[in-house]
Amino acid sequence: MALQLGDEAPDFTAETTEGPISFHGWLGNSWAVLFSHPKDFTPVCTTELGRVSALKPEFDKRGVKVIGLSVDPLGSHTEWANDIKETQGHALNFPLIADSDKKVASLYGMIHPNASDTFTVRSVFVIGPDKKLKLTLTYPASTGRNFDEVLRVIDSLQLTAKHKVATPSDWKQGQDVIIVPSVSDQDAKGLFPNGWKTVRPYLRVVPQPKG
Ligand code: BEZ
Numbered sequence: 001m002a003l004q005l006g007d008e009a010p011d012f013t014a015e016t017t018e019g020p021i022s023f024h025g026w027l028g029n030s031w032a033v034l035f036s037h038p039k040d041f042t043p044v045c046t047t048e049l050g051r052v053s054a055l056k057p058e059f060d061k062r063g064v065k066v067i068g069l070s071v072d073p074l075g076s077h078t079e080w081a082n083d084i085k086e087t088q089g090h091a092l093n094f095p096l097i098a099d100s101d102k103k104v105a106s107l108y109g110m111i112h113p114n115a116s117d118t119f120t121v122r123s124v125f126v127i128g129p130d131k132k133l134k135l136t137l138t139y140p141a142s143t144g145r146n147f148d149e150v151l152r153v154i155d156s157l158q159l160t161a162k163h164k165v166a167t168p169s170d171w172k173q174g175q176d177v178i179i180v181p182s183v184s185d186q187d188a189k190g191l192f193p194n195g196w197k198t199v200r201p202y203l204r205v206v207p208q209p210k211g
Pocket of ligand 1: 039046
């Protein structure tokens with residue numbers, strides 16, 4: 001069965017551009033993003049890896065480790081990294097898993113045989129400090145992902161984990177948020193001492209908590 005939200009991220013060992021890893025050991029207690037791309041030396045993938053490298057400080061700021069994967073060998077990743085640096089203006093600054101035996105891709109369901117039985121699709125997994133899956137995304141090979149959206153979801157997930165608030169449609173940093181339904185009005189008084197706006201009993205709006 002496909003991996004689902006709330007499942008533990010499967011553990012594995014792998015070779016990466018930054019040396020061998022044991023995934024759970026590499027995760028430690030951090031948030032993480034694991035994402036696959038179809039193939040080295042392809043145009044959309046080149047732009048994606050450049051973009052993630054550019055955004056690395058944003059992931060770092062949120063305490064999120066980033067790791068990529070394709071079913072190409074290590075030597076190919078290393079050679080391609082030069083192209084990423086030269087064409088995208090940002091050197092690869094996070095590990096890329098060399099999954100040429102498709103071990104990790106199979107474990108995470110990153111190969112969708114009716115799309116391609118040789119390449120991984122564009123999968124994204126956001127993993128929490130408890131090693132559970134918090135978000136999964138699947139994009140086709142022909143569409144580069146919006147990594148600002150991945151950061152936006154991480155901001156939302158981290159707000160929920162810390163402050164028991166959810167985020168409305170199209171929410172952006174600094175905008176109002178919603179008290180999660182599992183928090184009673186009684187408990188909300190302690191959590192949000194400055195009060196909230198009750199639009200409906202189930203829709204309680206508060207300013208975004210700081211920190
Ligand atoms: C790309 O990264 O450009 C790509 C890879 C596989 C199929 C189509 C596009």
